[in-house]
Amino acid sequence: MSNSVAELSQKIIADLAPLKGVRVIAAMSGGVDSSVMAVLLKEAGLDVVGVFLNVWDYAREDVAGHGSCCSLEDSYDARRVADHIGIPFYAMDMREEFRRDVINPFIQDYETGRTPNPCERCNRFVKFGALLDAADKLDAQYVATGHYVQRRDDADGIHMFKGSDNKKDQSYFLATTSRKQAERILFPVGNLEKDDTRELARFYELSTAEKHESQDICFIPAGDRIEFLKREGATAGFRAGDIVDLDGNYLGKHEGIAHYTLGQRKGLGLPNGPWHVVALDGVVSRVVVAHPEDAFISEVDVLELGWIRLPAEGEVVTAKVRYQMQPAVCRITIDGESLHLFFEKPQKPTAPGQVAAFYVGDELLGGGIVHSAS
Numbered sequence: 001m002s003n004s005v006a007e008l009s010q011k012i013i014a015d016l017a018p019l020k021g022v023r024v025i026a027a028m029s030g031g032v033d034s035s036v037m038a039v040l041l042k043e044a045g046l047d048v049v050g051v052f053l054n055v056w057d058y059a060r061e062d063v064a065g066h067g068s069c070c071s072l073e074d075s076y077d078a079r080r081v082a083d084h085i086g087i088p089f090y091a092m093d094m095r096e097e098f099r100r101d102v103i104n105p106f107i108q109d110y111e112t113g114r115t116p117n118p119c120e121r122c123n124r125f126v127k128f129g130a131l132l133d134a135a136d137k138l139d140a141q142y143v144a145t146g147h148y149v150q151r152r153d154d155a156d157g158i159h160m161f162k163g164s165d166n167k168k169d170q171s172y173f174l175a176t177t178s179r180k181q182a183e184r185i186l187f188p189v190g191n192l193e194k195d196d197t198r199e200l201a202r203f204y205e206l207s208t209a210e211k212h213e214s215q216d217i218c219f220i221p222a223g224d225r226i227e228f229l230k231r232e233g234a235t236a237g238f239r240a241g242d243i244v245d246l247d248g249n250y251l252g253k254h255e256g257i258a259h260y261t262l263g264q265r266k267g268l269g270l271p272n273g274p275w276h277v278v279a280l281d282g283v284v285s286r287v288v289v290a291h292p293e294d295a296f297i298s299e300v301d302v303l304e305l306g307w308i309r310l311p312a313e314g315e316v317v318t319a320k321v322r323y324q325m326q327p328a329v330c331r332i333t334i335d336g337e338s339l340h341l342f343f344e345k346p347q348k349p350t351a352p353g354q355v356a357a358f359y360v361g362d363e364l365l366g367g368g369i370v371h372s373a374s
Contacts (some may be wrong), residue, residue, distance in 0.1 A: 003355075005199045009040065012188055016044035019169035023047040024142040024186065025135045027127055028082065028089070030074030033146030033189055035081045040188045041144055041341075042085050049138060050082035050089040052125065055098035056219045062079040073370065080207050092134060094126055101125035103219060103232075108230055110258045111236040114278030119173050124306070128181045135184070142186050145267045149174055149364070150190040151182070158182050160308050160364045165193045172323050175357035175367025176306040228253055229258050241285030246278070246294060262351030262373075263322070278349055296346035297373045302339040302356045306320050307366035310334075311358070319343070320357045321350035321370055327359050341349060349373060 014308035026038040028050045041048045052075045075091050082089035096098030109116035127145065136142050147170045148163030160182060163169040188196055201209035214221065219230045229237060243251045248343045251270050257280045265278040268289065276295035300321055310316050318327035319341055325348065330341045341356065350373050357367040
């Protein structure tokens, strides 16, 4: 391990040292990030309890479980790491909570024309919902994860920032985290670059050091969303219908709105393109498309808000309404449980069901779920 990585690890351990003796649940997924997270907590002298969340029955899937995130083999990997570093380990059955809070809404969204973000719902309701409840039962003060997000506390309380590694920053997926939840979450690897995380895993001789990362949705490890939805009985999303332009002109037929997502531009097979999907109507099973210049959005309505802190007067707020976009300057108006944002410059389209994340500089303020965009 290079001196720079050693120094960085020691800095993280020093930062955690004030929590020495405090009980913390380490949410271990069986991957390298959460493995390093757990060993850093242990090295800092915290009372660490490793917990693996069993959220899905992989016996249903005709794929290799290893590396698919939260599979049976991932549970074995997490247990091996826990044994190696000398912490107690528990596998918790969260399948019922995951079905209720992630799977069922995922299916319903594709039935009605929304594009869900299951990772956000898993963080909000399972990892930082049910898992915090479990922490209470185990007398643990904190839950720690391997997310690439930074937490910094000052006299005003907790603040959350993007991860140091821009390519791995996961703040977008935590935008709906409430302040109450955030106060009890630790992110020990948030200051690390991904390469440094792997170097630390090698240094501590963790069995997950070279483990590859899954890019699939954890409950669709084969990557076939359509097959999954059909198997789960999402019939309404597969009713045939029309493809029309913004003026209602007929352009073609489709085999179900579940095949499409807002903003999609590939695989449409329409003449006189290019086209972007700009609306999905589950009531009449209609797909609406527009040319790229007509597909940009300026205004977004957001619901299901969660705030770590509200913006102060005069602060320049930026927003992301898609994971891959760069935060763009916007104006926001909050009206009770809803928020309206207006981008200063038009942006590529987003979809109802996606996350809207709000920032001041690199600080994550909070976010919500896109209800509509125009």
